Amino acid sequence: MAAADWGPGVAVPVELRRERHMVCVEYPGVVRDVSKMLQTLGGEEGVSRIYADPTKRLELYFRPKDPYCHPVCANRFSTSSLLLRIKRKMRRQRGAPGPEAHPKVTFDIESLGIVSTVYKFQGMSDFQYLAVHTEAGGRHMSMYSKVLMVKPEKENFFHQELPLYIPPPIFSRLDTPVDYSYRPETQHREGYNNPSISGENLIGLSRARRPHNAIFVNFEGDEVPEQPLEAAAQTWRKVCTNPVDHKVEEELRKLFEIRPIWSRNAVKANISVHPDKLKVLLPFMAYYMITGPWRSLWIRFGYDPRKHPDAKIYQVLDFRIRCGMKYGYAPSDMPVKAKRSTYNYSLPITVKKTTSQLVTMQDLKQGLGPSASASARKLASNKYKLKDSVYIFREGALPPYRQMFYQFCDLNVDELQKIIHRNDGAESLCTERDGWCLPKTSDDLRDMMSLMIRHTIRSKRPALFSSPAKADGGKEQLTCGSGDEDAEDAEDEDDEDDEDDFKPSDGSENEMETEILDYV
Structure with a gap:
C-alpha cells in the first residue's frame, strides 16, 4: 500500500493478514x-x-x-x-x-x-569447554577426532593414549543473576561459648503445625479412636459457614455409613467439595491409617478393620504400570502420563508451568449461598468432583496415572474379585502385609492387572508391538492372550526375581506421604 500522499504523524491504513x-x-x-x-x-x-x-x-x-x-x-x-x-x-x-x-x-x-x-535471549551464556589440549610449547591440539567415534572402531581406538579431558559434570541451572543477599557473620562478644547440645537448644520445625488435627494410627496400635479431637471439631465448625457445607458433611457421613473405609480420591469422586475444606472435614469424620493393608485410607471412627474379616475388601493395592522392553513398550511409549515428581527439577531448557490462582473466600462462596441462582448451584455442585477412574479399575480402560492406589472393592473385574475372595470364611489372621487375604494376593492382583493393561495398550497402540524386537519382547503378551496359562505361569516365575517388576514409574509420587504432609 503506497503511503506517498500521507503526511508525517498521520496513521496509515494497512490490510491485516489474520490468517498468517x-x-x-x-x-x-x-x-x-x-x-x-x-x-x-x-x-x-x-x-x-x-x-x-x-x-x-x-x-x-x-x-x-x-x-x-x-x-x-x-x-x-x-x-x-x-x-x-x-x-x-x-x-x-x-x-x-x-x-x-x-x-x-x-x-x-x-x-x-x-x-x-x-x-x-535474556540470560547469560555459560562457560564453553572445548576438547582442546595445550601442549608444552603452547600449541593447541584438537582432540575431537580422538574422543568422538563417528564410525565403528576396533579395540585399539579405546586403548589409545589421550590427554586428560574432563568436562564439568553439570552446568549452572540458572542463566540469570540472582541476588544472594549476603549478610555478615554473627559477631559474639568475648567469652561467649556455644550452648550445650540439648533438646531445648535444637531447631525444630520451621513452621507451625497445620491445624487440621488428624488422628494417625499404626497397624500395630492397640485401639482405634471413637471420636475426633475436639480441636478438629472446632476447626470444622469455623469453616462450615453456609448450607452447602452442611450438605457436604451429611453426604460424607452417608458415605462412611455405606462403606467404613475410603480413600481421599474416592471421596473426591463422589462428592463435590473444595480441597481445602476436605482437609478439615476428613479429620472430623475419620482417622487415618499409616501402615498395614489399609494404609493411606480414612477409616470411620470406632471401626477397627483388624477385627472384621469382611474388611479385606477395603484393603489398598499399590499398583504401578510395568514397563520395559520385555513388556513390549518403553516408558516414553506408554499412553499414560506420569505424575509430577519430587525430582522434577527446573532445568535451564524448561520453564515453570503457570501456578494455580489463589482462591479467595468470595470464590468459595460464589454460587453456594442461599441467594445464588439454580444454575450457579448446579455448576458448583460438580466443580471439584473427580472422575471415578481415579479410584476404580475397569478392564479395557487405562489408569489415569502410572501409579495408582486402589481398594480391593474398586477392582471391577470378576477375575480379580475371585482372587480376593479365595479364602472367604477361612480368614484366621490379619497380617500387616496381606491383611485378611491369602499370602501373595497383592502380587497375583498386580500380575493379572498388568496383563490386562498390556492387552489394552496393544489394542490402542498396535505399532508398539509390530517391530521384530518388540514382538520378541512381547511374547508373553501373545502367549497369555492365547489362553496358555501354563506359559503365563512360567513367565511369571521367571520374572519373580526381576527388580524391574515393581520399579516405580517415572514421575510417580508418594501419595500417602503427600497426604500426611497436609496435616503435619
Whole structure:
C-alpha cells in the first residue's frame, strides 16, 4: 500500500493478514546466512518442536556441530505485533535543474502476518569447554577426532593414549543473576561459648503445625479412636459457614455409613467439595491409617478393620504400570502420563508451568449461598468432583496415572474379585502385609492387572508391538492372550526375581506421604 500522499504523524491504513500467524526470534547476532542461523537453533524441525511445547525454551548453539557446545536459552513470551514490509522508493524528477531537482520518495507498506509469540535471549551464556589440549610449547591440539567415534572402531581406538579431558559434570541451572543477599557473620562478644547440645537448644520445625488435627494410627496400635479431637471439631465448625457445607458433611457421613473405609480420591469422586475444606472435614469424620493393608485410607471412627474379616475388601493395592522392553513398550511409549515428581527439577531448557490462582473466600462462596441462582448451584455442585477412574479399575480402560492406589472393592473385574475372595470364611489372621487375604494376593492382583493393561495398550497402540524386537519382547503378551496359562505361569516365575517388576514409574509420587504432609 503506497503511503506517498500521507503526511508525517498521520496513521496509515494497512490490510491485516489474520490468517498468517508468525513466531519471532530475537536472534543475538547479525544474520548473514539464514540457513546457518537455523542450524544454530536446531533447524526448522527443532524450532517447530520447541514451539509445540510451551514449557520448553529455545536453545541456540553457537557451534552446532560441536557436541560439547553449551547452548544459551531464550524465554517465550506472548505478544501482539505485526510484521511489516516497508519499501522506500526514490524517483528523480527530470527536467528540473539545480537544487529544485528533489527526488520523489514513496513508501510501500505490506502486512506479512501477525506475530503472537516471541523468543527473547535474556540470560547469560555459560562457560564453553572445548576438547582442546595445550601442549608444552603452547600449541593447541584438537582432540575431537580422538574422543568422538563417528564410525565403528576396533579395540585399539579405546586403548589409545589421550590427554586428560574432563568436562564439568553439570552446568549452572540458572542463566540469570540472582541476588544472594549476603549478610555478615554473627559477631559474639568475648567469652561467649556455644550452648550445650540439648533438646531445648535444637531447631525444630520451621513452621507451625497445620491445624487440621488428624488422628494417625499404626497397624500395630492397640485401639482405634471413637471420636475426633475436639480441636478438629472446632476447626470444622469455623469453616462450615453456609448450607452447602452442611450438605457436604451429611453426604460424607452417608458415605462412611455405606462403606467404613475410603480413600481421599474416592471421596473426591463422589462428592463435590473444595480441597481445602476436605482437609478439615476428613479429620472430623475419620482417622487415618499409616501402615498395614489399609494404609493411606480414612477409616470411620470406632471401626477397627483388624477385627472384621469382611474388611479385606477395603484393603489398598499399590499398583504401578510395568514397563520395559520385555513388556513390549518403553516408558516414553506408554499412553499414560506420569505424575509430577519430587525430582522434577527446573532445568535451564524448561520453564515453570503457570501456578494455580489463589482462591479467595468470595470464590468459595460464589454460587453456594442461599441467594445464588439454580444454575450457579448446579455448576458448583460438580466443580471439584473427580472422575471415578481415579479410584476404580475397569478392564479395557487405562489408569489415569502410572501409579495408582486402589481398594480391593474398586477392582471391577470378576477375575480379580475371585482372587480376593479365595479364602472367604477361612480368614484366621490379619497380617500387616496381606491383611485378611491369602499370602501373595497383592502380587497375583498386580500380575493379572498388568496383563490386562498390556492387552489394552496393544489394542490402542498396535505399532508398539509390530517391530521384530518388540514382538520378541512381547511374547508373553501373545502367549497369555492365547489362553496358555501354563506359559503365563512360567513367565511369571521367571520374572519373580526381576527388580524391574515393581520399579516405580517415572514421575510417580508418594501419595500417602503427600497426604500426611497436609496435616503435619
